[in-house]
Amino acid sequence: VCYGKGGFLSVTDANLVLGRVLPEYFPKIFGVGEDQPLDVHASRQAFQDLLAEISQTDPAFLETTPTIEALAYGFLRVANEAMCRPIRNLTQMKGFDIKSHKLCCFGGAGPQHAGAMARSLGMRIVEVHRFGGVLSAYGLSLADAVEDLSEASNGVYVEREGEGGEGEETEEGDDDKFARLEDRAKGGLLEQGYDESEIRLERYLNMRYQGTDNAIMILQSPSETYGTTFRNHYQREFGFQLHDRPILLDDYRVRAIVPGPTPEQPPENDIPTRSLTPLPAPHSTSRSYFEHGWVEETPVYYIEELKDRMEKEEGTGPCVAQINGPAILIQPISTVVLEIGCLAEISSEGDIVMTVGAAPTAQNDSSPPMADTTPSSASTPSTPELSQTIPVPVQQDSAIQEDPVMLSIFAHRFMGIAEQMGRTLARTSVSVNMKERLDFSCALFDPKGGLVANAPHIPVHLGAMQSAVVYQVEHWNAEGRGGIVEGDVMASNHPQLAGGSHLPDITVITPVFYQNAVIFYVASRGHHADIGGISPGSMPPHSKSLEEEGAMIVAFKLVKDGVFQEQGIRELLEAPGLIPGNSGTRNMRDNLSDLRAQVAANNSGILLLQQLANEYSLPLVHSYMNFIQSNAEVAVRAMLKQITITHQTNTLHAIDYMDDGSPIKLQITIDPESGSATFDFTGTG
Numbered sequence: 001v002c003y004g005k006g007g008f009l010s011v012t013d014a015n016l017v018l019g020r021v022l023p024e025y026f027p028k029i030f031g032v033g034e035d036q037p038l039d040v041h042a043s044r045q046a047f048q049d050l051l052a053e054i055s056q057t058d059p060a061f062l063e064t065t066p067t068i069e070a071l072a073y074g075f076l077r078v079a080n081e082a083m084c085r086p087i088r089n090l091t092q093m094k095g096f097d098i099k100s101h102k103l104c105c106f107g108g109a110g111p112q113h114a115g116a117m118a119r120s121l122g123m124r125i126v127e128v129h130r131f132g133g134v135l136s137a138y139g140l141s142l143a144d145a146v147e148d149l150s151e152a153s154n155g156v157y158v159e160r161e162g163e164g165g166e167g168e169e170t171e172e173g174d175d176d177k178f179a180r181l182e183d184r185a186k187g188g189l190l191e192q193g194y195d196e197s198e199i200r201l202e203r204y205l206n207m208r209y210q211g212t213d214n215a216i217m218i219l220q221s222p223s224e225t226y227g228t229t230f231r232n233h234y235q236r237e238f239g240f241q242l243h244d245r246p247i248l249l250d251d252y253r254v255r256a257i258v259p260g261p262t263p264e265q266p267p268e269n270d271i272p273t274r275s276l277t278p279l280p281a282p283h284s285t286s287r288s289y290f291e292h293g294w295v296e297e298t299p300v301y302y303i304e305e306l307k308d309r310m311e312k313e314e315g316t317g318p319c320v321a322q323i324n325g326p327a328i329l330i331q332p333i334s335t336v337v338l339e340i341g342c343l344a345e346i347s348s349e350g351d352i353v354m355t356v357g358a359a360p361t362a363q364n365d366s367s368p369p370m371a372d373t374t375p376s377s378a379s380t381p382s383t384p385e386l387s388q389t390i391p392v393p394v395q396q397d398s399a400i401q402e403d404p405v406m407l408s409i410f411a412h413r414f415m416g417i418a419e420q421m422g423r424t425l426a427r428t429s430v431s432v433n434m435k436e437r438l439d440f441s442c443a444l445f446d447p448k449g450g451l452v453a454n455a456p457h458i459p460v461h462l463g464a465m466q467s468a469v470v471y472q473v474e475h476w477n478a479e480g481r482g483g484i485v486e487g488d489v490m491a492s493n494h495p496q497l498a499g500g501s502h503l504p505d506i507t508v509i510t511p512v513f514y515q516n517a518v519i520f521y522v523a524s525r526g527h528h529a530d531i532g533g534i535s536p537g538s539m540p541p542h543s544k545s546l547e548e549e550g551a552m553i554v555a556f557k558l559v560k561d562g563v564f565q566e567q568g569i570r571e572l573l574e575a576p577g578l579i580p581g582n583s584g585t586r587n588m589r590d591n592l593s594d595l596r597a598q599v600a601a602n603n604s605g606i607l608l609l610q611q612l613a614n615e616y617s618l619p620l621v622h623s624y625m626n627f628i629q630s631n632a633e634v635a636v637r638a639m640l641k642q643i644t645i646t647h648q649t650n651t652l653h654a655i656d657y658m659d660d661g662s663p664i665k666l667q668i669t670i671d672p673e674s675g676s677a678t679f680d681f682t683g684t685g
Contacts, residue, residue: 014072018076020335099122111336115325125354142261149253150181150252157205201257203220206251216230216234303329303330303350309321414452417605419442440461446629467498468500468507486511503551509523515618530550531591534549553572644672
């Protein structure tokens with residue numbers, strides 16, 4: 001909206017309304033004539049209209065979001081969490097601990113969100129390059145010239161002892177292949193006019209374990225063999241090794257590189273940095289909205305002014321300016337929002353290093369005055385005022401009310417946890433079914449076994465998993481069965497008795513304990529390539545009874561008191577072989593490895609849920625668990641009501657047929673008032 005071209009509300013509008021983006025520091029390139037500033041009034045009016053529209057359909061919304069500023073800040077929080085979710089997933093997928101890394105942001109808008117995102121991710125350091133707003137364009141100007149060539153292979157990697165105890169051979173003629181590729185790659189750069197003395201060559205092998213599809217491109221190392229580098233990389237990314245499997249070569253690859261220009265760097269020395277003292281007065285102040293409400297006099301610093309001041313500062317060693325949040329830092333091509341509790345160090349070149357959660361420094365130890373956010377005793381007006389602020393509520397068990405913003409944030413967090421469980425399972429499993437085909441599903445359940453959130457995995461798994469969890473909870477908590485204690489992990493696959501889908505899909509269920517009580521269950525269901533039966537694959541099309549499809553597990557503690565029950569699960573998987581004409585599992589090794597991977601995936605979910613409870617408090621987490629389940633019910637009922645309107649009928653019919661002609665009949669009768677539905681299969685079979 002603020003761009004003046006009839007657009008929709010965006011994150012930029014939210015930042016503008018909250019005073020976190022300042023129009024006076026933007027060029028006048030907006031509007032139809034592309035000669036106007038950002039239109040803050042249009043953004044405010046659009047948020048005002050949106051708030052009025054929401055309050056008409058949901059008057060209770062005003063209790064948690066009474067102002068347009070609260071609404072806009074809610075947009076920011078949800079946007080930040082939506083950006084954090086893929087960062088968490090991608091780092092864990094590669095086997096990295098996100099908290100041990102720095103967050104480097106770029107783009108004109110990145111620095112406006114980086115501090116809040118780093119705090120949510122548990123990261124301590126944020127780096128903002130002086131050219132962050134145009135970092136992609138700047139990078140292009142410094143890019144290397146590259147000629148990249150590869151040649152397919154079907155060889156087997158063989159490592160051998162060489163002189164000095166290290167050496168290797170890949171396959172016959174490997175040096176010739178590399179030499180041919182290098183000559184062609186160099187020729188491509190020479191044709192472009194580069195000098196041969198400028199060209200640097202890199203050799204790669206694309207390697208994978210036999211029986212897997214996860215190839216890893218390995219750069220030749222001066223200090224270790226290709227095989228050692230491959231195994232180290234595989235261990236970090238997938239968490240285990242396949243010691244008894246050969247390593248295959250899929251490709252030889254060569255990159256010929258002419259390095260691009262190197263930007264000037266300040267000279268490195270051991271002289272410690274010194275702070276710019278006293279810190280200059282801010283360029284201006286603004287009224288900006290942060291996590292606790294309005295900050296009436298937020299200091300605004302112009303980075304170019306600080307750079308000029310540091311260049312004139314006398315003394316030895318590099319000079320840095322230290323600024324505590326809340327503050328707004330204006331770079332020539334981007335705006336940096338310094339959140340409350342963050343410390344920014346600006347170098348004399350204009351680069352910014354932000355420390356999240358840093359204590360105030362001596363020269364700037366007081367925060368700017370904040371607006372009074374104490375709620376008045378007066379009732380909430382029917383028409384929200386623009387000048388109102390919203391306090392951060394004290395979350396108490398009896399006082400927690402549903403907040404749409406927090407509902408969206410928790411939905412992202414719960415689904416993100418299920419997704420990270422899936423990443424762990426993909427990393428640590430061995431079979432092609434789970435590691436390559438991703439034939440598995442992960443989900444979170446409440447203490448009674450009700451579904452809370454699932455990753456977007458396999459629908460047929462997710463539809464039945466709740467029944468499987470409920471069955472295990474009721475089964476093990478029945479009298480005389482010992483209950484469920486910390487350190488237990490349950491497994492089942494029986495479709496008739498224990499909520500399974502088909503026998504190859506084994507469900508592994510783990511309780512999440514917190515303060516000596518079960519607060520959630522986490523579960524992963526994975527398709528095992530073989531669990532016995534009358535034919536390999538355990539899905540015979542001509543079977544006449546369930547036992548002909550393989551091992552049947554109704555209720556088994558796969559882990560008991562923290563100990564993996566290998567002997568017990570072996571006996572269950574081999575049991576079909578006791579039936580004439582049947583076989584036990586044909587791949588016990590992969591079964592055991594994948595079951596351990598499912599346990600590991602559940603453990604990752606447990607740790608993340610416990611961290612979530614520590615971060616927000618258990619009452620708040622459980623409240624939003626219930627709110628999400630209630631919201632899902634409301635959404636489904638609304639969908640069913642809409643069906644009656646769209647189809648102009650309360651009754652729907654469908655019929656389909658099995659291979660032998662047996663009918664499957666379904667009649668759905670919908671109550672248009674309540675959104676309830678009755679599914680009637682009369683006539684089936």
